[in-house]
Amino acid sequence: MGNNWMIRAGRGGTYIEDFETKGYAAIGWSKLGDLTQYKTNDALKEAYLREFSQAKPQAMANAVAMIVKFRDQIQKGDTIISYDTETRQYLVGEDQGQYLYKPDEVGDYPQLRVVNWQGRVDRDMLSQSAKNSLGSVLTLFSVNDDVIAEMRAALEGKPRKVEATEKALEESGSFELLKDEVVGKSHELIKDKLASLLPEEMEEMVAAILRAMGYKAKVSPKGPDRGVDVIASPDGLGLTQPRIKAEVKHRDGAMGAPAIRGFIGTLREGDSGLFISSGGFTKEARYEADRCTFPLTLVDMDDLSDLIVAHYENFDFEGRALLPLIRVFWPAE
Template sequence: MERLWMVRGEGGALYELFRDRGVAAIGWSDLAQHAKPGVTRKELAEIYRTARPDAKAGTVISSASQVWRFANEVRIGDGVITYSPSNRTYLIGKVTGDVQFHPEWISDGMGIARTVEWAAQEVERDQLSLPTKNTLGSTLTVFLLPPHAQAEIESRASGAAVAQVSTLEELPGDLPDEEIADPFADIQSAAIERIKDLVSAIGPRDMEQLVAGILRAMGYKTQVSPVGADRGKDIIASPDGFGFENPRIVVEVKHRNGQMGSQQIRSFLGGRHKDDRGLYVSTGGFTKDALYEAERAAVPLTLWNLDTLVRTLVEHYEATDSETKRLVPLKRMYWPA
């Protein structure tokens, strides 16, 4: 493919809808019906400014620029990629159709769409080099990948040998200032992904200790099962530390590649008492059937994928103990309010 575009919406939440509907799409409901070939950035910016008079200038310019690119610069035959933060996978496809207005999809954040032929093979984020990961960390909804990132992703998707970029100095320059509405949002997004990279690399036993540490920071006392048969519970968390006081939270931790399915969820639920509360942690994510199984469970059950785990860790990091901080050492950064 000559070019490869990142297209994602709602923070990656549209990943499955893109695949199921065979499209890549963006939102911007105020601009959706005006996103046609030939429309100018200035026209889109004026429409957006009229619809959102309180919007900051950077937001107006960024929004108009991304919609304009999707309508005018993306072409049939171009490659497209989208990201799932929950599963840490990239879906790759080829654009097969012109831009179209879909009023019936506006509520899904997909009012502006192009048909895409998605490949069956996904690329895992953990397979990629650090420079490529950093390139993909932008919060922009639509942007063109530089050649080094495109080459590595296409090589990973095809199983070919990868010539990795080894240093940040080899990367191209920054994106144009006019397209960055909120530089801090990019920093936040990149930080979360880098923390997920760090957490993903720790071992299974340390992952259990990390989850226990987060629960302690949330106010619970924990018991971590010894190495060996855990009988479906890696951690018991409760107010008293013995599991006598409610809520008694039974935790299963699976730190491995691949999503957990409905069978694993049913097996976990099968050993629970009626007064238990369940927490199932899978850093590889969950299938649709697993999510459905959790929703209909008789015992209250919460699912944490890697994204949820890391965001919960960040939220409670200051309250974590020294052992938890040793597992995932982070530094606070201040930014002007």
């Protein structure tokens, strides 16, 4: 049994009709020319760097990996699928074992593989788990055998039978798992962006969060006393409570009890303390915070990410410039 591959027909399935009528699956990267000229993967990487010099290292690695799969790893007899976003149907076929370079044959996707397309499968005929596994936005990725088995059965007019109770459980469970996976990945990506900020930028980020929460906040002037980095209050003058004093430690590792005690020493009656550490806190530090007589909250990187997501809609220009994010809508059910 061969391997199975999804090859997307351009953004939004632009070239799906060309795929089906001309008997091809195709990818872009036209600047690279005929891929057979690159005898080694290193030669391909060098050419990619020349032609796409602005690409980030991870993006380059992903692209080269997909190009190599398309040229070398797809073999005769492998199952190829593509997706028509307009009709919500999957095109199913079999690779014929031939790579071609033909500019202008399929739009601006000159890298071709000859495919014998065998039919279409409605997305609604697939189980929810199969739909979820086909959700990757990559141009080319492998597909597991179970999904292909469902598609083959549907092509033969024998769609997978699922009892109503099983279907409800499957869709609910898979849906929640997928949602949790997406939220988890986005959470980690936000943390990656936060980790890349300079210490001074992290102070500005904390001030932006407090402003988004309804306070008037500003970063304290730099000076010999670095005990308080951000000051916030309802009036911006510190004359009304809560009066928040924040200490920000970024790229300094986990904070211990001495750092917390030092910060507590800067707090006065009417103050609330906020200690942010991107490196987290030791158990001793958390114990020290718990026994503090002033209101004191410790915020690690996970907490900071949660605060940003919760209040990002109210971020001002300065905050959004530090951490540009986009909203992703998700079905309620």
